[in-house]
Amino acid sequence: MTSWRPDMMMFAHISDTHLGAAPYGLREREDDFYRVFREAVDEIIKDHIRVVVHSGDVLDEPRLPGKPILELMRGMRRLREAGTSTYAVLGEHDFRRVQGEVPILRTLEELGQIRILRDGRPERAGGGMVLVGFLKKRKDEIYAGSDPLIERLREAAELVTDIGGSDRKILVLHQGLIELHRHAGEMRAADLPPGFDYYAMGHLHDRAVRRFSHLTGPVVYPGSTETTGSEHIPVEGVEKGFFLVDVSGDEPRLEWVKLGARPHYRLELDYSRLGDQVEEALRRLAGGEMKPVLHLVIRGRDIDSGFLQAKLSKLLQVALTYRMRVEIEEEEIRGPGKPMGFEEQLFKMASKALGDEEKAERATRKLLPLLEEGDSDGALQLLMGWAGLR
Ligand SMILES: [Mn+2]
Structure with a gap:
């Protein structure tokens, strides 16, 4: 001032x-x-x-x-x-x-x-x-x-x-x-x-x-x-x-x-390109006034922790220390051939639970849509019909 x-x-x-x-x-x-x-x-x-x-x-x-x-x-x-x-x-x-x-x-x-x-x-x-x-x-x-x-x-x-x-x-x-x-x-x-x-x-x-x-x-x-x-x-x-x-x-x-606080950076790394990205970070962070603390986010699947540690430890040439968080990419659940939709999965689960495909069909394709719409009268009538009371 x-x-x-x-x-x-x-x-x-x-x-x-x-x-x-x-x-x-x-x-x-x-x-x-x-x-x-x-x-x-x-x-x-x-x-x-x-x-x-x-x-x-x-x-x-x-x-x-x-x-x-x-x-x-x-x-x-x-x-x-x-x-x-x-x-x-x-x-x-x-x-x-x-x-x-x-x-x-x-x-x-x-x-x-x-x-x-x-x-x-x-x-x-x-x-x-x-x-x-x-x-x-x-x-x-x-x-x-x-x-x-x-x-x-x-x-x-x-x-x-x-x-x-x-x-x-x-x-x-x-x-x-x-x-x-x-x-x-x-x-x-x-x-x-x-x-x-x-x-x-x-x-x-x-x-x-x-x-x-x-x-x-x-x-x-x-x-x-x-x-x-x-x-x-x-x-x-x-x-x-x-x-x-x-x-x-x-x-x-x-x-x-x-x-002049110590720099802290977030670094997002893709496991499949880890080597290149670490090299790039080394180049970028070299020669700084003060070694930063790195907050790493690693994304990928089938992560080998030995390989990961070996690659990341190189960062200690330019960083004081690093913290890391690993985000595993989930494999999508797929049936044989085309991906299975939500309704199809629901029907399969209901069939298994009820032990009867016809009941499961009624529950998931007829009763559930009525309940989802909040049509409790319609749902009740349907149930009474099935029970032979109507
Ligand atoms: Mn405080």
Whole structure:
């Protein structure tokens, strides 16, 4: 950001840094998470950003060895020394639901390195920005329970309407929206309250910026800063980073800051042309700055795992590691000569079950079509006729 001015209302929105994660148990992958985190801190300091909003999952686990905590503390100390304040909500990876347990982030707060947003309590972040955040809630705490989140959100929205009109209001949540992710989503966008200028979201690891007609600001997921494994991996790879957000105007302006995360590519391979395709991939991926992680999809039939492994292991010349999924192509079921149709198969099965071709004929060619049409009267008459009652 070259056009920064001291009067700008700006913050960095980052999420899901998952420090301490080591996908596939690889040391290189653990270091990737630290590297992009340091890079993010560098960018934030370089751009003179005074406020950082972290939407949760700062750490990968509530209990961690010293290394990730040291990385976090160094980053936070550098930000503090640059005059930058970091505000965070806790994601499910940052704390354990155990009575009396103290989250690691709470110890950093004690040192003045980070501020944890307390449920529904507005916090002035300086620069005319007001933050309201909530600790990660489980599905059963969102819509039910003694103190459902949706009620608290409504209260929070009312609370911030009383705050001066020129202030910018930012809601910080570590929750997945069902509209964006069917499986990882826990709540509906419709249940987010209007009244905020920006909805700083965490939990979903794919980047997303969405507008909903009932809301007064964009709903933004920067996604995780490194690839964690829950993302959709396209053929062309994923991009990781965070947002710089300028809320000084009527509309928030977002600037994407790309981080040097390790590349992840999806590679679709046809078993019958495996050798050629592997060679082609070797040529294409050679000489990259950082060895990628490959997500292979192998399609074919009569797959020999020894042959497969031998061919694929060549990819380790250019890739850090690879994951693979094998999709077996089913052979079509064919009768002698021409393919057997569905009705024919059904008739054969019915004949076998009833032990009588005539009954099977009646059931599949006369009764079934009537039932399929929902003609229960017709079906009943037919049955009564067969039973000699009509
Ligand atoms: Mn996460």
